[in-house]
Amino acid sequence: MSEQRRTTIKDVAEAADVGVATVSRVLSGTGSASPATRERVLAAAARLDYRPSALGRNLRRRRTGGIGLLIPDITDSFYARLADGVLACAQSAGEPVMIGTTGDDPEREAELIGSLIEESVERVIAVPSGDGEMWGPAFRAGLGVVFAERPVRGREDVPAVVTDDRSGVRTAVEYLAALGHRRVAFLARHGQEQRVRAFREAMGALGLPVDEELIVRARATRDSAYAAAAGLLHHRSDLTAVLAGGNLLGEAAVLAARELDVRVPRDVSLIMFDDVPWAELCWPPLTVIAQPAQDMGYRAAELVLRQGRRTRGVVLPTELIVRGSCGPRR
Amino acid sequence: MSEQRRTTIKDVAEAADVGVATVSRVLSGTGSASPATRERVLAAAARLDYRPSALGRNLRRRRTGGIGLLIPDITDSFYARLADGVLACAQSAGEPVMIGTTGDDPEREAELIGSLIEESVERVIAVPSGDGEMWGPAFRAGLGVVFAERPVRGREDVPAVVTDDRSGVRTAVEYLAALGHRRVAFLARHGQEQRVRAFREAMGALGLPVDEELIVRARATRDSAYAAAAGLLHHRSDLTAVLAGGNLLGEAAVLAARELDVRVPRDVSLIMFDDVPWAELCWPPLTVIAQPAQDMGYRAAELVLRQGRRTRGVVLPTELIVRGSCGPRR
DNA sequence: CTGAAAGCGCTAACAC
DNA sequence: GTGTTAGCGCTTTCAG
Numbered sequence: 001m002s003e004q005r006r007t008t009i010k011d012v013a014e015a016a017d018v019g020v021a022t023v024s025r026v027l028s029g030t031g032s033a034s035p036a037t038r039e040r041v042l043a044a045a046a047r048l049d050y051r052p053s054a055l056g057r058n059l060r061r062r063r064t065g066g067i068g069l070l071i072p073d074i075t076d077s078f079y080a081r082l083a084d085g086v087l088a089c090a091q092s093a094g095e096p097v098m099i100g101t102t103g104d105d106p107e108r109e110a111e112l113i114g115s116l117i118e119e120s121v122e123r124v125i126a127v128p129s130g131d132g133e134m135w136g137p138a139f140r141a142g143l144g145v146v147f148a149e150r151p152v153r154g155r156e157d158v159p160a161v162v163t164d165d166r167s168g169v170r171t172a173v174e175y176l177a178a179l180g181h182r183r184v185a186f187l188a189r190h191g192q193e194q195r196v197r198a199f200r201e202a203m204g205a206l207g208l209p210v211d212e213e214l215i216v217r218a219r220a221t222r223d224s225a226y227a228a229a230a231g232l233l234h235h236r237s238d239l240t241a242v243l244a245g246g247n248l249l250g251e252a253a254v255l256a257a258r259e260l261d262v263r264v265p266r267d268v269s270l271i272m273f274d275d276v277p278w279a280e281l282c283w284p285p286l287t288v289i290a291q292p293a294q295d296m297g298y299r300a301a302e303l304v305l306r307q308g309r310r311t312r313g314v315v316l317p318t319e320l321i322v323r324g325s326c327g328p329r330r
Numbered sequence: 331m332s333e334q335r336r337t338t339i340k341d342v343a344e345a346a347d348v349g350v351a352t353v354s355r356v357l358s359g360t361g362s363a364s365p366a367t368r369e370r371v372l373a374a375a376a377r378l379d380y381r382p383s384a385l386g387r388n389l390r391r392r393r394t395g396g397i398g399l400l401i402p403d404i405t406d407s408f409y410a411r412l413a414d415g416v417l418a419c420a421q422s423a424g425e426p427v428m429i430g431t432t433g434d435d436p437e438r439e440a441e442l443i444g445s446l447i448e449e450s451v452e453r454v455i456a457v458p459s460g461d462g463e464m465w466g467p468a469f470r471a472g473l474g475v476v477f478a479e480r481p482v483r484g485r486e487d488v489p490a491v492v493t494d495d496r497s498g499v500r501t502a503v504e505y506l507a508a509l510g511h512r513r514v515a516f517l518a519r520h521g522q523e524q525r526v527r528a529f530r531e532a533m534g535a536l537g538l539p540v541d542e543e544l545i546v547r548a549r550a551t552r553d554s555a556y557a558a559a560a561g562l563l564h565h566r567s568d569l570t571a572v573l574a575g576g577n578l579l580g581e582a583a584v585l586a587a588r589e590l591d592v593r594v595p596r597d598v599s600l601i602m603f604d605d606v607p608w609a610e611l612c613w614p615p616l617t618v619i620a621q622p623a624q625d626m627g628y629r630a631a632e633l634v635l636r637q638g639r640r641t642r643g644v645v646l647p648t649e650l651i652v653r654g655s656c657g658p659r660r
Numbered sequence: 661c662t663g664a665a666a667g668c669g670c671t672a673a674c675a676c
Numbered sequence: 677g678t679g680t681t682a683g684c685g686c687t688t689t690c691a692g
Contacts, residue, residue, distance in 0.1 A: 006392070006471070006472075006669085008668090008669055008670085009669065009670065009671095010669080010670095018678075018679080019678060019679040019680070020669090020670080020671090020679085020680090021671075021672085021678070021679060021680080021681095022677085022678055022679075024670070024671055024672090025671090025677095025678085028671080030671085030672090031672095031677085031678095032677065032678095033677065033678080034677060034678090037677080037678080049467065049470060051444065051447050051448050051467075051471070052448060052669080052670075053389075053448065053450055053668090053669050053670070054448045054449045054450060054670095055385060055388055055389045055394070055449075055450045055668085055669070055670085056389060056668075056669030056670035056671085056684090057669080057670055057671070058385055058670090058684090059383075059385045059386060059389055059668090059669080059670070059683095059684045059685065059686090060669080060670045060671050060672080060683080060684050061670085061671070061672095061684080062336070062684060062685095064385070066449075069429075073414075074404070074410050074413050074414050074417065075407075075410050075411055075414050075624075077405075077407070077410075080404050080405050080407075080410045081405055083404055084403075084404050084405050084431065087404065087429070087430070087431050091430065091431070091438075091442075094445070096428050096430075096445060096446075096449055097428065097429055097430070098426050098427065098428055098429075099399075099417070099427055099428075099429045100417070100421065100426075100427070101414070101417050101421070108421075112421075114381065115424070115426060117381050118381050118382060118383065118384045119384045119385075119396075119426055120383055120384060120385045137379065137381075140379060141336070141381070142336075222607075251607060251611060254611055255610070255611070276608075277552075277581060277608070278606075278607070278608030278611055278612070280585070281581060281584055281585070281608055281611065281612045281613075282608070282611045282612065282613070283611075283612070283613025294405075336685090338684090338685055338686085339685065339686065339687095340685080348662075348663085349662065349663040349664075350663085350664095350685090350686080350687090351662070351663060351664080351665095351687080351688080352661085352662060352663075354686070354687055354688085355661095355662085355687090355688095358687080360687085360688090361661085361662095361688095362661065362662095363661070363662080364661060364662090367661080367662080382685080382686075383684090383685050383686070384686095385684085385685070385686085386668090386684075386685030386686035386687085387685075387686055387687070388668090388686090389667095389668045389669065389670090389684090389685080389686070390667080390668050390685080390686045390687045390688080391668080391686085391687070391688095392668060392669095
């Protein structure tokens with residue numbers, strides 16, 4: 001309540017009867033000080049409940065530590081786990097994390113980047129929504145950035161931590177093919193072109209027909225995902241399996257299937273990217289291509305923290321987890 | 331890459347051939363400036379891609395804006411939605427958010443509080459894990475704090491945004507009682523004593539027996555929740571319904587029931603606190619007591635931002651959503 | 661209407 | 677070893 005002045009280094013210096021520099025040295029462990037002085041300073045600091053101000057320090061050192069985290073939607077289990085990984089690493093490194101959600105909107109992303117620059121954050125981890133341009137200001141400001149989940153076209157020089165989409169998609173398609181499926185649909189999010197390409201490629205490699213109409217894209221919202229899934233299931237009764245590009249799409253597919261009375265896996269097999277807790281609770285339990293989301297976040301944080309010159313990106317493996325949502329072609 | 335010096339207000343001043351004070355005035359909209367000067371300053375700022383440093387500003391103004399957010403686990407859908415609400419409000423107010431996860435560990439909470447103080451954050455929203463003591467430093471530092479989801483004993487003066495536990499629990503118990511259940515168990519998280527009390531009270535009010543052995547507590551981890559649920563279901567075959575105090579507990583109950591071949595709702599009815607997306611995907615779809623998590627976050631942010639003297643807390647309503655996990659007593 | 665100057669809290673030279 | 681001092685980038689009197 002009381003608007004009392006913050007305790008500063010000067011207060012401690014006076015209380016300990018030394019100069020401010022000495023206090024700074026003792027508290028930051030830099031330089032040397034006689035045991036006696038050290039003791040006095042520590043005691044004074046403790047007594048006054050002194051907390052050095054990061055503001056002052058950062059201003060003086062012209063750097064901030066602190067890492068910015070930009071994700072599309074904290075409510076999406078995948079991004080929440082990613083964020084969790086980042087936090088785990090950052091917190092153990094003692095770095096504060098400034099978080100922002102972009103809603104996959106390039107404009108909001110740009111604003112958030114701007115605000116991170118103002119705050120003098122010097123490293124950022126982002127699941128990018130915009131294209132290379134949005135990131136111009138960040139680089140000009142000298143930010144260290146690492147992309148997560150997806151790279152940005154035209155910024156191949158920026159390290160990115162991603163999952164092995166090609167291999168993940170191939171695994172899924174091969175699994176489906178082995179069950180006899182030929183007409184498989186891909187429910188993708190806008191921006192997952194990498195996976196779409198991988199899908200075509202995998203289908204082709206197995207001699208399966210690629211029907212572009214079976215590749216449906218949705219925006220990253222529940223409504224859009226549901227509409228896409230329902231449309232697909234409703235109009236294309238010839239399809240026999242669907243691969244969902246993310247957990248939101250998978251959820252939508254399950255719901256739409258129930259609504260349209262399409263039985264999984266009897267009528268259509270369903271396999272989804274990203275393993276989430278509910279995949280096991282769902283009925284039937286969902287077969288998934290798991291991605292190490294939390295690990296992805298942790299690695300990204302490590303990368304952005306090390307920030308060595310020539311940091312290379314990382315590609316993380318996926319894993320097929322077979323549960324009960326895929327069956328032989330009907 | 332290039333470690334170029336950040337563009338400062340001085341650079342802009344020189345470029346526009348005015349004093350730094352004028353630049354400050356123009357850019358912050360304070361004070362007045364002749365249209366011509368204004369123009370020049372704006373142009374120079376734009377040309378140099380100038381971003382005022384929040385560090386300098388905050389240091390000078392001795393305040394930081396910026397709000398800290400402390401939650402137990404960002405991976406838990408409830409807290410993720412809560413965080414989402416906070417972010418929605420904070421971002422629209424242009425306030426940066428510093429986030430930390432406590433893992434419900436008072437010690438980590440204390441550390442995070444300390445780091446928020448160092449960063450000169452001046453407002454914090456927290457789902458508290460520790461007791462009143464942890465918060466001493468925060469108040470002494472003059473932080474404005476608002477608690478979310480749960481209040482802290484001994485800090486009743488701090489505004490809190492919570493759900494109406496008593497009414498939520500009562501609704502659940504009454505619903506169960508109306509279905510004929512008498513032996514209902516409560517699966518709670520440590521720290522949910524408020525709900526436990528409400529449970530006893532509601533049971534008593536309806537003339538149902540309160541068996542303390544049917545009140546089981548778990549820590550906030552999947553493992554602990556599962557152990558608690560499995561233990562309950564395994565040893566107490568006389569129970570006929572269970573109320574789960576949170577989504578992690580509910581998840582555990584579903585899984586344990588399947589494992590032990592207990593049919594829901596035929597063998598036991600299940601009702602869970604907190605509505606999550608998977609409640610609908612689960613089989614059977616879960617009947618829940620919904621809590622407005624995102625709203626809770628938003629309101630907490632509003633509160634901490636207004637920070638009027640004598641801010642009062644808020645109690646949010648719950649809602650019973652009937653799906654398919656409760657049936658008549660067997 | 662505008663500029664000069666005094667710090668905000670801190671660290672890093674630089675003296676002693 | 678330790679104190680003095682000069683800023684980091686910014687806002688805000690205070691003069692002009």
